[in-house]
Amino acid sequence: MANLALLKPELALSALALGLLAADLLLPAARKRALYVLAILACGIALALTGSALLRPAPLAGVGALWAVDPFSLFLKAVVLVSAVLALLLTMDDASIPDAEAGSFSALLLLSVAGMMFLVSATDLLLIFVSLELVSIASFILAGYERRNPKSNEGALKYFIFGAFSSAVMAYGISLFYGATGATTLVAAKPQAALALTGLLFILVGFGFKAAIAPMHFWVPDAYEGAPTPVTAFLSVAPKLAAMGALARLLVALIPASSVDLTLLLSLLCGLTMTVGNLVALFQRNIKRLLAYSSIAQAGTIMMGIVTGDAMGVQGILIYSFVYVAMNIGAFAVANALGVERASHGAGHGGDPYDLDSFNGLAERSLPAALAMTFFLLSLAGIPPLAGFIGKFYLIGSAVGTHHYGLAVVAVLNSVIAVYYYMSVAYRMFFTPAKKGALAPTFGPCVYTTAVLALAVTLFFGVFPHRLAVWAQFSAKFLP
Amino acid sequence: MELPILSLITFIPLVGALVVLCLPKDNRRAIEAVALAAAAVPFLLTAWLYFAFDRTTAAMQFVERHAWISTTAVSIDYYLGVDGLSAPLVILTTLMSLIALIASLGIKERFKEYCFWFLILEVGMLGVFESLDFFLFYVFWEITLVPMYFLIGIWGGPQKEYAAIKFFLYTLAGSVFMLLGILAMYFKAEPHTFDMLALMKIHGGLSFRFQVLAFLAFYFGFAIKVPAFPFHTWLPLAHVEAPTPVSVILAAVLLKMGVYGIMRVNYPMLPLGFEWFLPFLVLIAVVNIVYGAHCAMAQNDMKKMVAYSSINHMGYCLLAIAGVSATGFSGAAFQMVNHGIITGALFLLVGVIYDRAHTRDIGAFGGLAAKVPVYAGLMSLSCFASLGLPGMAGFVSEFLCFLGAFPRWKIHTAVSVLGIIITAAFFLRMLEKVFLGPLNKKWEGLPDMNLRELITIAPLALLMIALGIWPRWCLDMMNATMVDLAGLFR
Numbered sequence: 001m002a003n004l005a006l007l008k009p010e011l012a013l014s015a016l017a018l019g020l021l022a023a024d025l026l027l028p029a030a031r032k033r034a035l036y037v038l039a040i041l042a043c044g045i046a047l048a049l050t051g052s053a054l055l056r057p058a059p060l061a062g063v064g065a066l067w068a069v070d071p072f073s074l075f076l077k078a079v080v081l082v083s084a085v086l087a088l089l090l091t092m093d094d095a096s097i098p099d100a101e102a103g104s105f106s107a108l109l110l111l112s113v114a115g116m117m118f119l120v121s122a123t124d125l126l127l128i129f130v131s132l133e134l135v136s137i138a139s140f141i142l143a144g145y146e147r148r149n150p151k152s153n154e155g156a157l158k159y160f161i162f163g164a165f166s167s168a169v170m171a172y173g174i175s176l177f178y179g180a181t182g183a184t185t186l187v188a189a190k191p192q193a194a195l196a197l198t199g200l201l202f203i204l205v206g207f208g209f210k211a212a213i214a215p216m217h218f219w220v221p222d223a224y225e226g227a228p229t230p231v232t233a234f235l236s237v238a239p240k241l242a243a244m245g246a247l248a249r250l251l252v253a254l255i256p257a258s259s260v261d262l263t264l265l266l267s268l269l270c271g272l273t274m275t276v277g278n279l280v281a282l283f284q285r286n287i288k289r290l291l292a293y294s295s296i297a298q299a300g301t302i303m304m305g306i307v308t309g310d311a312m313g314v315q316g317i318l319i320y321s322f323v324y325v326a327m328n329i330g331a332f333a334v335a336n337a338l339g340v341e342r343a344s345h346g347a348g349h350g351g352d353p354y355d356l357d358s359f360n361g362l363a364e365r366s367l368p369a370a371l372a373m374t375f376f377l378l379s380l381a382g383i384p385p386l387a388g389f390i391g392k393f394y395l396i397g398s399a400v401g402t403h404h405y406g407l408a409v410v411a412v413l414n415s416v417i418a419v420y421y422y423m424s425v426a427y428r429m430f431f432t433p434a435k436k437g438a439l440a441p442t443f444g445p446c447v448y449t450t451a452v453l454a455l456a457v458t459l460f461f462g463v464f465p466h467r468l469a470v471w472a473q474f475s476a477k478f479l480p
Numbered sequence: 481m482e483l484p485i486l487s488l489i490t491f492i493p494l495v496g497a498l499v500v501l502c503l504p505k506d507n508r509r510a511i512e513a514v515a516l517a518a519a520a521v522p523f524l525l526t527a528w529l530y531f532a533f534d535r536t537t538a539a540m541q542f543v544e545r546h547a548w549i550s551t552t553a554v555s556i557d558y559y560l561g562v563d564g565l566s567a568p569l570v571i572l573t574t575l576m577s578l579i580a581l582i583a584s585l586g587i588k589e590r591f592k593e594y595c596f597w598f599l600i601l602e603v604g605m606l607g608v609f610e611s612l613d614f615f616l617f618y619v620f621w622e623i624t625l626v627p628m629y630f631l632i633g634i635w636g637g638p639q640k641e642y643a644a645i646k647f648f649l650y651t652l653a654g655s656v657f658m659l660l661g662i663l664a665m666y667f668k669a670e671p672h673t674f675d676m677l678a679l680m681k682i683h684g685g686l687s688f689r690f691q692v693l694a695f696l697a698f699y700f701g702f703a704i705k706v707p708a709f710p711f712h713t714w715l716p717l718a719h720v721e722a723p724t725p726v727s728v729i730l731a732a733v734l735l736k737m738g739v740y741g742i743m744r745v746n747y748p749m750l751p752l753g754f755e756w757f758l759p760f761l762v763l764i765a766v767v768n769i770v771y772g773a774h775c776a777m778a779q780n781d782m783k784k785m786v787a788y789s790s791i792n793h794m795g796y797c798l799l800a801i802a803g804v805s806a807t808g809f810s811g812a813a814f815q816m817v818n819h820g821i822i823t824g825a826l827f828l829l830v831g832v833i834y835d836r837a838h839t840r841d842i843g844a845f846g847g848l849a850a851k852v853p854v855y856a857g858l859m860s861l862s863c864f865a866s867l868g869l870p871g872m873a874g875f876v877s878e879f880l881c882f883l884g885a886f887p888r889w890k891i892h893t894a895v896s897v898l899g900i901i902i903t904a905a906f907f908l909r910m911l912e913k914v915f916l917g918p919l920n921k922k923w924e925g926l927p928d929m930n931l932r933e934l935i936t937i938a939p940l941a942l943l944m945i946a947l948g949i950w951p952r953w954c955l956d957m958m959n960a961t962m963v964d965l966a967g968l969f970r
Contacts, residue, residue, distance in 0.1 A: 312553045367505075367593065378626060384619040393615075393659075394554070400663040408663070412656035419652055423629070423645060430593075431633050431641050466549045473551040 006069040009049040009077060010117045016042035017110035024103025032102040036092050039106035040085055043113070047081045050074055054475070065185050067121040068249075068478070075318050075475035076120040076245040080238045083325045084113045086450050087234035090329070090336055093444030096146050096228040105145065109234065112138030116242035123254065125174045125184040125203070128246060132170070132210060135239050136163045143227040143235065155219075155226025162219040166209035173202025186254040197260065204262075207250075211243035213269055213303065214276040217296050221284075224292035225354075229339060232288055233332035236295040241321045244302050248317055252309040253478035267307045271410040273300030278417040287335045288354050290421060291328070294380060297418060298324060304395040304404075304411060313398035315472040320391030322468065323379070323461060327388055330454025331376040333447050334369055338362070341441045359425055361434025366441055370429040372455050377422040379458045382415045387461040390468065484544050485529060486560040489522045489574065490606045497599035505592040512585060515595040519581045519602065523574040533567055535956050538964030540612065540677070541567070548616070556674055559613040564961025565743060565813055566609040568954060569736055572820045573609065575939075576732040577602045580725035583828055583936045586835070587635060587723065594635060598725075601627035605733050609740060614662045614674040618655070624734065625651055628726070636721040643714075643721035650704055650714040658701030658741075661694050665749065680748045680968075688752050695753025698746050705738030706794050709767040716775075719787035724831030727783070731790050731827055732820035739797045739816055743809065743965070747801065751969050762802040762885070762892045768795025769899035777906040782833070782840040782914075785906060786826045789866060792899055793819045799889075799896055800881035806959075806966035808884020813958045815877035818865075818947065822874055825862045825940040829855070832933050833914075836926055842910050847919030852928040856915045858937055863907040865944040868900055873947035 004011075020035055020042070027034065054074040088106060091097060097105055115134030122128040140163060144156025176199030178184055181191060191200055208216040224232045251262065277297030284290040302320050305313035335354065343353040363370040379388035392415070399408040443451065461468045496518020503510050534541055540561030549556040562570055580598075587594050600623065607620030625648055633644030666672050668690065669682050683691070704711040715735075719727050747754050772791030779785040793815065800812035832855060834840050849856040865872035868879075878900065886893045929937075947954055 315551075315553055363593065364590070367501075371501075374626075383626060384622045389619075389622075396659070397554070397663050397666070400660060401667045405660075408660055412660060413653075415656060416649060416653045420645065420649060423648065426630075427633070427641060427645070430630060431644075466547075469549045469551045469554065473553060 006053075007067070007121075009046040009053070010114050012049060013042060013046040013110055013117065014114045016045065017107045017114065020103055020107040020110065024107070027103070029100050032099050033092065035102040035106055036088055039110055040088050042110060043081050043085045043088070046113075046117075047078060047085075050077045050081065054078065065187060066124045066127045067118070068123050069121055071475040071477045072249065072314070072318070073121040073245065075471070076241060076321060077117045079321050079325055080113055080116045080120075080242055083234060083238045083241075083329060084109060086325070086329045086454070087230050087238075089446040089450045090230035090233055090333055091228075092446040094228060094230050094336065094340065096149075097230075101145075105142070108138045108141055112142065113238065116238055119242045120245040120249070122246060123186050123249070125177060125186060129167075129170060129174060129206075132206065132243075133167060135210070135242065136167065139163075139235060139239060142231045143223050145228050145231060146226070149226065151222075151226035152228070153226070155223040158219045159223040162209060162216075166206050166216065169202050170206025173199045173204075173206065175199070176202065186250065189255060191255060191260055200255070200260065200262075204247075207243050207247045208269070211240050211247065211299050211303075212296050213299060214273040214296065217273070217276070220296055221289045221292045224295075225286060225288045229288065229332060229336040229354075232292070233329045233336070236291065236332070237325050237328050240295065240299050241302075241324070244299065244306070244317065244321070247303075248306045248314065249478060251306055252314060256309065263307060266303070267404060267407045270300050270303040270307050271407055273297065273303060274411060274414040275300075278414050278421070281421045282417070284421070285356050286352055286354050287339075287356055287358070287425070290356070290425070291331060291335070294418065294421070295328065297414060298328070298380065300414075301392060301395060301411065304399050304407060307407060308395075308398040308402040308404060310398050310402050311476060312394055312401060314476040315469070316391060316394030316398055318472040318475055319394055319465075319468055320388075322472075323387040323391045323458070326454040326457035327376045327379040327386075330451055330458060331373065331380065333451040333454065334373040334376070337369070337441050337443045337447050337451075340444075341439075356425065356428055359428040360432045361438060362429040362441070364434050365438055369441060369443070372451055373429060374426050375455060375458055377425055379462070381419045381422045383419070385462045387458045387465070387468075390462060390465040394472075485525060486542050486544055486562065486610050489525045489529070489570065490560070490603055490610060492521050492525075493518050493577075493599040493602040493606075497596050497603070500592060500595045500599065503592065505590075508591060511592050511595055515581060515599060516578075518599055519574070519578045522602075522606070523578045526571045526574045529562075529567065530571055530957075533562075533957060535564075536960060538563060538960045543612075548613075555672075556615045557613045558616060559675065560610045560616075561612045562610055564958040565740065565965070568813065568817050568957055569609045569733075569740060570606060572736070572817050573602070573605050573733050576728060576820055576824050577605075579824065579828075579936045579940065580728045580732075582932065583728065583831070584723075584725040585932060587725075590634065594631070597627035597630045601631065601729065605729075605737070608737050612676050614665070614676055614679070616674075617676070618659055618662055621655055621658070621737070622652075624737070625655075628730070628734070631726045632718060632722045635723040635726070637723075638721070639717070640721045643717045646714050647718045650711070654701040654704035654711070657697045661697030661701070664690070664694050664697070676744070676749075683749060683751050686750070686752070688756070691750045691753035692756055693753075695746055695750045695757055698741065698750070699757065702738040702741035702746065703764075705741070706735060706798065707738065707791065708764050708794070708798060709771060709791075712768070712772075712791050715791060716784055716787045719790070719827075720781065720783050724827060724834070727787075727827040727831075728824045731787075732824040735790060735794055736816045736820060739794065739801070739812060742798075742801060743812065747804075748965065748968055758802055758804070761798060762889050765795045765798035765802055766892050766896050768792065768798060769896045770902070773899045773902035773906065777902055777909075780842050782830045782842055782910065783827070785842070785910060786823060786830060789826075789903065789906070790819070790823055792903060793823065793866070795896070795899065796878055796881040799885045799893070802892075803881075803885035803888050804966065805884045805887065806963045807880055809962040809965050810955060810958055811877055811880030811882075811884045813962065814951065814954055815881055817954055818873040818877045818944075821940050821943050821947075822862055822865045825858070825937055825944070826866060828933070828937050828940075829859045829862060832929060832937075837923065842913050845914040845920055845923065846917045847915070848923060848926065849915035851919060851923060851926050854928050854934075858929070858941055860911055860915070861941055861944065863911055865948070867904045867907045871945075871948050873944045873951070876948060876951040
């Protein structure tokens with residue numbers, strides 16, 4: 001039972017999520033918005049439990065065969081929880097999700113977060129599979145939440161079909177792995193046989209789908225464009241980071257390159273993911289699609305840390321994950337405010353409210369909003385002194401330090417490409433004049449809070465990265 | 481406790497930028513006052529630095545060092561200091577920033593944003609010259625990119641957006657390779673360090689192959705900034721499209737970052753790579769000088785002509801560096817300062833006539849000397865300084881450049897001297913077409929320079945003459961460092 005105590009945050013969060021569903025039945029329709037607050041509170045409780053576990057590490061003896069609660073997983077759990085809080089804040093100001101459904105929406109969100117928290121701790125293939133399914137099924141529904149929007153339906157369906165397919169492939173891989181090694185546990189696994197290796201490759205496909213690694217990324221743009229913007233913001237961050245964390249545990253700690261060398265394959269996938277994401281992003285005209293492709297490229301950047309697998313790389317994964325939450329959700333927050341604004345003004349005769357044109361002349365309409373967006377985008381591009389650079393610096397540094405020079409070159413060239421499309425948004429905000437009569441965008445109080453928080457993180461940890469680096473150093477420890 | 485003078489110089493503009501951001505955009509007076517103060521105070525501090533600077537030592541002075549990130553994986557210091565190479569450039573930066581900001585007072589649209597970006601730009605430029613930690617150096621280096629992108633893109637000429645993104649992508653492409661070079665150096669050093677002074681001492685343990693590759697990575701980053709042939713194509717576009725004060729900053733300070741980098745990083749850290757590259761470097765220098773001058777000769781747009789003359793003048797710096805002698809290094813460093821002053825003035829003067837006539841076409845004028853005598857005088861003075869007339873600052877530095885390069889590269893130097901003749905030719909041609917001959921009737925009512933323009937250009941003109949007559953005001957500052965630099969690998 002000592003083992004179970006390690007999972008306090010996950011258990012609390014799951015229980016609270018179910019509690020939300022019950023509360024949903026009791027509350028009158030007019031007051032359902034309060035459920036969001038309760039959901040944020042639930043995340044806060046889980047965050048506090050995670051934080052206290054991180055500060056006072058439990059004795060290692062309690063670690064079971066199914067999960068490992070180590071600083072690495074705790075850090076990622078905290079990051080996932082923070083992103084859930086920010087996504088919930090965005091939801092509170094977004095009209096695309098009717099208040100009547102606040103309960104089921106936030107419960108689903110919390111359940112998927114619980115799945116991610118299990119995922120980053122899992123050391124057994126069965127637990128990995130079950131938690132991935134928990135994340136996926138909740139995400140499918142979240143992506144299709146705008147029932148009257150055909151795009152939302154299309155995106156969710158694509159997401160579902162791809163997801164189901166990749167789950168099947170993964171389950172098949174697990175069965176092969178089990179056949180070869182006689183166990184599903186990954187601790188001290190020695191997958192030498194060709195059969196086990198094949199199984200491992202199939203399992204990678206499952207992860208690749210969740211983390212949207214090229215060439216398993218095709219569902220991303222449609223699902224992201226169709227989903228309600230807060231959900232997009234959440235999906236572009238949390239599941240990706242959780243899957244990356246689990247993949248890092250799998251390939252760095254459990255089956256490191258010394259036992260099975262997949263480095264070449266991984267670095268190829270990593271380079272491909274960055275390049276494909278960035279090149280396709282160049283041609284996007286919708287901000288959500290643009291950020292979707294950029295998030296594919298960002299996953300490739302994080303993956304560099306898995307390829308290198310040294311201390312600097314793992315710390316880079318953690319730093320980048322933390323920063324990525326702030327800068328990506330920040331960018332979505334600004335995009336959301338503008339999209340909502342345009343949707344309420346008829347969006348230029350039925351046009352796309354998230355068209356890049358919605359950024360035209362933003363600098364003249366609202367300089368702070370334009371500057372904030374610019375900083376988020378520059379941070380995503382990895383321009384110092386913003387926090388994104390610190391993470392990228394660690395990751396590229398570890399690539400150079402472990403002699404992956406080719407990968408490092410691909411990564412830096414990709415940041416040049418990325419600047420082009422990120423700056424195309426800045427171009428609209430600063431260089432293109434605003435349409436006559438265009439007003440300053442109004443930020444809802446919660447969106448405003450999200451953007452300010454995200455901006456503070458992006459700027460502060462860019463200029464004073466020491467604290468973050470120390471946290472990452474402390475957290476970059478695997479257990480088994 | 482000692483006053484952190486370099487930090488003050490660097491970050492007062494940042495404070496100014498943040499204050500400007502908080503002011504309402506209609507309150508132009510306040511924005512002007514804050515911005516000018518934020519540029520003037522660092523200038524006064526650097527003026528103090530000029531006198532407090534110890535000219536007898538090659539060591540770093542006014543050093544500030546604090547841990548910035550210290551973990552077992554990475555340790556980075558906030559590490560500032562200046563020596564005879566960087567101190568003159570820091571002074572040049574604050575001076576040109578102040579002057580360019582005064583020249584910017586004529587900007588009408590979106591002045592608040594302009595001041596914000598401008599002051600951020602100044603922070604980046606100063607930081608590049610002062611940083612002694614590679615990480616910090618890179619951070620400041622990149623900080624210059626973004627403001628410049630906006631300054632060109634918002635307030636520039638007809639092709640401003642294209643020029644802005646071309647500038648951004650070009651320089652970023654160079655600097656990311658520099659980042660790889662920095663990381664490679666970091667991992668080669670034992671213990672790993674970003675301390676630039678410590679990295680200058682590890683070259684004994686670096687293989688030839690590594691040095692060549694690292695040299696190329698750094699060189700790529702710096703050569704784009706210089707700009708050295710064949711990476712110069714962004715420059716004419718950016719210079720021509722940028723508003724006048726930004727062109728001034730581009731030419732006077734930003735290009736120097738490239739030459740500074742070669743002198744601070746490539747030469748002292750990677751001597752084998754440098755030695756290997758020398759024959760190419762000297763060739764590139766000659767191409768820059770001769771080809772740049774020819775291109776300038778072919779221009780009808782005055783601003784474009786001055787832009788190409790910058791390529792030519794930066795060629796002298798490269799040639800002098802290729803000489804690998806104390807004379808050559810002094811020449812290169814002095815040429816950087818002089819080019820900043822002279823070309824800054826030339827861009828301002830081109831801006832003056834463009835504001836009035838709305839054309840920069842050399843052929844559109846004629847006989848202006850009688851109409852606008854003050855302008856004609858200052859323009860002729862700057863042109864003469866630029867083409868290297870004895871008695872003016874440009875002559876001294878160009879002479880030192882040739883003198884430094886000659887012992888090692890006789891033929892190359894001889895060919896480069898041709899560049900001087902062509903430079904003289906295109907400047908004289910421009911002076912003749914614009915100021916001499918019959919007055920073009922169209923410009924009957926052309927007013928002469930106003931007070932603000934005089935305030936910006938007169939100090940530069942004085943400096944051109946003063947440094948021409950008594951170059952030791954500047955050279956003494958550099959001497960100890962340059963002798964030390966030249967003696968590193970003897």
